[in-house]
Amino acid sequence: MQQISAACLRLLTGLRAEWQGCLPSPEPRVYFANHTSHLDAPAIWASLPSICRATTRPVAAQDYWTAGPVRRFIASRVMNAILIDRKLPTARNNPVTFIRQAIEEGASVIVFPEGTRSPDGQIQEFKSGLYHLARDLPHVEFIPVYLENLNRILPKGEFIPLPIIARATFGAPLGRIASEGRHDFLNRARQSIVEIMQQTLIEPMENAPLHPAETFANELA
């Protein structure tokens, strides 16, 4: 079932995994990625080699992935996702606790530290959960993953995916600096994904320079 779903997803999205800074490993790991689409978690999960995929659990929004029998089935039976409540965490349902438990049981996890999908493809500030996770798990590798084109395949607010080709680039594990503050750590983690983004060649239209005619029109205005 897992194999078939992953193969289907790879076929539909033409997904390619590029292991730029590390190699796949069945050891417990934290993959953290930029978040633009509901397909992000399944995409990273499907792009892993099957031996790693079996023990890798995406962390996903409970309200989205329990709506309807199909999503519920994919989340619980296929991906074995860790579903978390997106509202304010309380002591009883703190996502970090669940994620840490899963890792201590030998699983790898996929997290999206931005907390919510970016509306425009830009990478937003990271939420502090990643920092707490890193502090609690000093010997686990934190791998930055840059997901490309998922926001074109299934952007926020749309429900029909387009057959555009996606790419997941896996960077080098985040180095650990002792007694690093929360703010610095989160900035460094975010920067590691931004660096992969800058290395990839396809620029999104958003960053294209203004057309000469457009600048001229701006001067007139």
Add this chain to the structure above:
Amino acid sequence: MNWPDRELGWLIIGTFMALGCASLVGLILRWRCGATKTIENLNSRIMAWWFMILVFLGAVLSGPIVVVVLFGLLSLLALREFLTLTPTRLGDHRALFWAFFVVLPIQYIILGIHWYAFFSIFIPVYVYLILPIRSAAAGDVQNFLTRTAIIQWGLMICVYCLSHGPALLTMLEIPGYPTRDGKLLCYLVLVCEASDVLQYVCGKLFGKHPVAPKVSPSKTWEGLIGGVALTVGLGTALWWVTPFSPQTAAGMSLTICLAGFGGGLVMSAIKRDRGVKDWGHAIAGHGGILDRLDSFCFAAPFFFHFTRYFYSTI
């Protein structure tokens, strides 16, 4: 499965023999010089040729409907590669949905039901006007003209132009010449791809002066002239597959070669602008689907319309 007639049979045997020779040369090279990177790339290219030719022949021998379906799938894969590399914005999502799931299937359905009048104007007129309306209605004006042009261009090249290949089977009526068995399409594919391969080989062997160094340093005058000369020779020698006289076959081959060369150049310019070498990774050794189809997309409409104007009764 239609049993191929004698002419198509000879064409298939000839192609297999040529490819067999190429495989043999590849094996000997590996045996003599060891498995270097260049030789491994050559061998994987040849293997991919076997695969592509077997799929194509399987479709041709299964009848026009299967050919139309095969080209529909190729269009889908090509359009996907095109739109992956060319930027659009979120406001284009619905317009792109129409392009992939409505425009593309309709173009191939009208091809299947032999409706020439609609086939020839559906994308250049109706889609051309309606898709920008959808994008504009989404309300995002930034780079609007560029985005609209990208979608229309992708559809024209990857769907409209490519669909002129199977149109050779379904849209032509030539007295005394069966078009539905796909001989004319085989001729076009053979000449077009031979032109690609021979230009590449001649360029590798003798190439010194690039035609457009900024666009593609691998396309040289030596490669172009040598490749075109050899391909026109081949295309003329194969006149018996077509309804053409040997002189016309030479003219048609020359048209295919030049249009194909132009197609390769134009598509290289887009790749160069986007900063990539290949359109994708779909075919081992070749790059993407669009890397293999770029010359065909440009050659097919010329070949189709010349044939239709001079030979077809409908």
